[in-house]
Amino acid sequence: MRHILSVTVNNQPAVLARISGLFSRRNFNILSLNVGETELPEYSRMTIVVQGNTDTLEQVKKQLYKLIDVIKITELNQSNMIERDMAIIKVNCGKNQRSQVIQAVDVFRGKVVDFSLDTITVEITGDENKINAFIEIMKDFGIKEVVRTGIVALDREMNNNVLTNS
Amino acid sequence: MPIHSGARIFVESLLREKVEVVFGYPGGKVIPLYDELYDAPIKHILVRHEQGAAHAADGYARSTGKVGVCIATSGPGATNLVTGLATAYMDSVPVVAFTGQAPTSLIGTDSFQEIDIRGITLPVTKHNYLVTNVKDLAKTIKEAFYIARTGRPGPVLVDLPVDVLKSHADFMYPQSVNLPGYQPTYEGNYVQIKLAAEAINTSERPVIFAGGGVINSNASEQLTNMAIKGRIPVVTSLMGLGTFPEDHELSLKMLGMHGTIYANYAISEADLIIGIGVRFDDRVTGKLETFAPYAKIIHIDIDPAEVNKNVKVDIPIVGNAKNVLDKLIPLIKTIERKEWLEKIKEWKRRFPLNYEYDDNSIKPQYLIEKLDELCDENTVIVTEVGQNQMWAAQYFHFSKPRSFITSGGLGTMGYGLPASMGVQVGNPDKTVINISGDGSFQMNLQELATISSNRLPVKIIILNNGTLGMVRQWQELFFDERYSSTILENPDFVKLAQAYGIKSLRIDQSNDVEMALKEVLNYNGPVLLDVIIPQDENVFPMVPEGASINEMLELKKKKREKEKQGEVA
Numbered sequence: 001m002r003h004i005l006s007v008t009v010n011n012q013p014a015v016l017a018r019i020s021g022l023f024s025r026r027n028f029n030i031l032s033l034n035v036g037e038t039e040l041p042e043y044s045r046m047t048i049v050v051q052g053n054t055d056t057l058e059q060v061k062k063q064l065y066k067l068i069d070v071i072k073i074t075e076l077n078q079s080n081m082i083e084r085d086m087a088i089i090k091v092n093c094g095k096n097q098r099s100q101v102i103q104a105v106d107v108f109r110g111k112v113v114d115f116s117l118d119t120i121t122v123e124i125t126g127d128e129n130k131i132n133a134f135i136e137i138m139k140d141f142g143i144k145e146v147v148r149t150g151i152v153a154l155d156r157e158m159n160n161n162v163l164t165n166s
Numbered sequence: 167m168p169i170h171s172g173a174r175i176f177v178e179s180l181l182r183e184k185v186e187v188v189f190g191y192p193g194g195k196v197i198p199l200y201d202e203l204y205d206a207p208i209k210h211i212l213v214r215h216e217q218g219a220a221h222a223a224d225g226y227a228r229s230t231g232k233v234g235v236c237i238a239t240s241g242p243g244a245t246n247l248v249t250g251l252a253t254a255y256m257d258s259v260p261v262v263a264f265t266g267q268a269p270t271s272l273i274g275t276d277s278f279q280e281i282d283i284r285g286i287t288l289p290v291t292k293h294n295y296l297v298t299n300v301k302d303l304a305k306t307i308k309e310a311f312y313i314a315r316t317g318r319p320g321p322v323l324v325d326l327p328v329d330v331l332k333s334h335a336d337f338m339y340p341q342s343v344n345l346p347g348y349q350p351t352y353e354g355n356y357v358q359i360k361l362a363a364e365a366i367n368t369s370e371r372p373v374i375f376a377g378g379g380v381i382n383s384n385a386s387e388q389l390t391n392m393a394i395k396g397r398i399p400v401v402t403s404l405m406g407l408g409t410f411p412e413d414h415e416l417s418l419k420m421l422g423m424h425g426t427i428y429a430n431y432a433i434s435e436a437d438l439i440i441g442i443g444v445r446f447d448d449r450v451t452g453k454l455e456t457f458a459p460y461a462k463i464i465h466i467d468i469d470p471a472e473v474n475k476n477v478k479v480d481i482p483i484v485g486n487a488k489n490v491l492d493k494l495i496p497l498i499k500t501i502e503r504k505e506w507l508e509k510i511k512e513w514k515r516r517f518p519l520n521y522e523y524d525d526n527s528i529k530p531q532y533l534i535e536k537l538d539e540l541c542d543e544n545t546v547i548v549t550e551v552g553q554n555q556m557w558a559a560q561y562f563h564f565s566k567p568r569s570f571i572t573s574g575g576l577g578t579m580g581y582g583l584p585a586s587m588g589v590q591v592g593n594p595d596k597t598v599i600n601i602s603g604d605g606s607f608q609m610n611l612q613e614l615a616t617i618s619s620n621r622l623p624v625k626i627i628i629l630n631n632g633t634l635g636m637v638r639q640w641q642e643l644f645f646d647e648r649y650s651s652t653i654l655e656n657p658d659f660v661k662l663a664q665a666y667g668i669k670s671l672r673i674d675q676s677n678d679v680e681m682a683l684k685e686v687l688n689y690n691g692p693v694l695l696d697v698i699i700p701q702d703e704n705v706f707p708m709v710p711e712g713a714s715i716n717e718m719l720e721l722k723k724k725k726r727e728k729e730k731q732g733e734v735a
Contacts, residue, residue, distance in 0.1 A: 014285070
């Protein structure tokens with residue numbers, strides 16, 4: 001089972017090491033982890049995707065809370081979150097295929113960000129499934145390189161997760 | 167606001183935290199700090215290895231309830247603390263460690279004696295710091311002590327680059343801390359407490375399972391009151407020894423791998439377990455699937471992460487044990503529980519701790535029984551790890567908290583000797599006895615020098631069987647008596663102690679035990695007693711690893727098996 005946690009932490013050196021170290025030490029299966037500054041520069045927000053049953057999830061949350069640098073943990077689920085993954089994909093693409101690729105990009109609301117004589121590079125954002133589907137289609141043309149951000153996600157209810165500067 | 171150097175701020179901050187003694191070892195990066203300590207009204211105990219400093223600070227903390235402090239220089243000095251910090255971490259002991267560090271300008275360049283001690287100690291400290299600006303120093307020290315002693319206690323490390331110690335800042339020690347991510351829960355939820363009371367009052371076969379958290383929260387009195395009021399028998403973990411008087415009829419002593427048979431039977435047949443400040447360690451539960459099969463479980467603990475970590479809990483109460491028990495006790499009814507207590511009494515009668523006395527050698531159990539007879543309440547037993555530790559836990563009667571100091575969670579050989587220094591420094595009026603094995607003793611024996619030069623009157627008793635006894639025992643029982651690398655060739659411990667200027671004697675006959683112990687206990691100074699014990703003496707009862715806790719190997723069974731084998735041969 002996949003669980004998505006939005007974790008507010010102090011924006012300080014070694015905090016990422018504390019969190020990733022906790023996951024490896026306790027043998028928690030981590031699928032992706034994203035960090036970035038929040039609206040308040042003293043805090044960062046991490047989106048952590050964890051694999052495990054509900055008992056594991058309970059331990060993950062409790063162990064995270066034990067870290068002094070963890071301020072707040074929100075568990076997100078499909079119904080209450082906005083989830084985005086982003087990929088940049090470089091596809092083999094000669095002149096003859098260019099229009100087909102661009103068509104596919106349009107359908108998926110992606111963006112062409114670069115092309116050369118025999119490649120085209122596309123940016124696409126969306127949830128994980130959409131990105132996976134798009135990558136599947138691009139495989140037909142021959143993918144040269146892919147980079148993905150992993151999931152970033154946020155609670156839908158605006159006021160639920162706003163930090164106060166204490 | 168006075169302007170001070172970082173080193174001076176360090177000393178001033180320690181004084182604000184009422185630190186009286188520190189254990190440490192100087193080195194290049196902490197010379198400025200040691201220069202300030204030179205004139206400071208803080209006692210510094212110079213150990214002979216940094217691991218000794220960490221264990222001494224730990225022993226000091228466990229025995230006094232105060233925060234223990236240790237100091238090491240950067241690089242190898244800092245890494246030598248790691249085992250001590252891990253030991254304190256596993257047993258929730260409040261220790262603050264200060265380490266020197268390369269100057270901030272050189273951090274990351276692999277400069278001389280530079281090591282990322284913050285990175286190394288991430289998994290073995292409750293929290294840690296690298297101070298990069300002298301302006302943050304006082305605030306950091308305040309937080310370090312606060313974090314170490316509050317909530318579930320634990321070790322905190324503060325890494326101090328040498329230029330931070332040398333540069334100057336305004337000094338003002340903060341009155342309070344601001345840590346939004348750290349809000350320990352001290353008061354148990356009252357609804358949960360009422361549920362727990364109801365479960366206790368309706369249970370027929372309850373057992374209290376008390377651990378180190380009872381000691382950390384000074385809740386022994388409450389625990390005792392609750393057990394007596396509710397007529398509830400008490401088992402303890404290794405860390406919980408001394409929380410409940412072991413001579414009381416409701417005491418079932420320790421449970422688990424080397425616990426008493428009656429404790430393990432009681433847990434196995436209980437319909438309710440009231441876990442207080444325990445973490446249901448695998449050495450206690452044995453095979454989890456068959457642990458306490460008929461019992462509902464109440465779990466009182468300050469650390470929410472301990473709830474449901476190992477065993478499924480029916481009624482969790484997160485809070486400080488003392489606060490929770492204060493609210494719980496008035497709700498407990500006095501119920502006779504005749505049938506249950508009779509059953510336990512019968513188990514106690516049928517399956518007491520036992521060993522075979524021998525006139526021509528010294529059985530370690532006999533020695534510890536004698537020691538127990540000769541010691542008064544003013545005694546603290548500090549052990550090493552292994553057979554010596556288990557015999558001490560089984561055969562000494564602990565009736566007061568903080569009277570048994572041992573490395574439980576990490577099982578650190580070499581803990582006892584340096585820890586006993588810390589205990590003695592923190593308790594100058596108490597009789598501090600280090601019960602040791604010959605293997606463990608040699609892991610930190612350099613601290614004999616510290617004991618000697620500070621004239622710390624520690625009594626060291628080596629149960630000398632010329633082997634790594636507990637490993638040897640496992641090899642005998644589970645590895646076809648293949649004694650791979652467990653037989654030791656030891657130095658003459660008596661001469662060794664004498665070389666350090668420590669009084670020393672050796673015995674190998676039962677008849678000599680009483681006189682030798684009296685001599686040791688009456689001697690006003692450090693003394694080492696080398697006790698030659700049989701090599702093949704084992705710790706019983708024993709739950710084999712991975713077995714259920716009611717499947718114990720006992721002395722008699724073991725003997726019968728041996729006889730059987732003899733017949734077949």
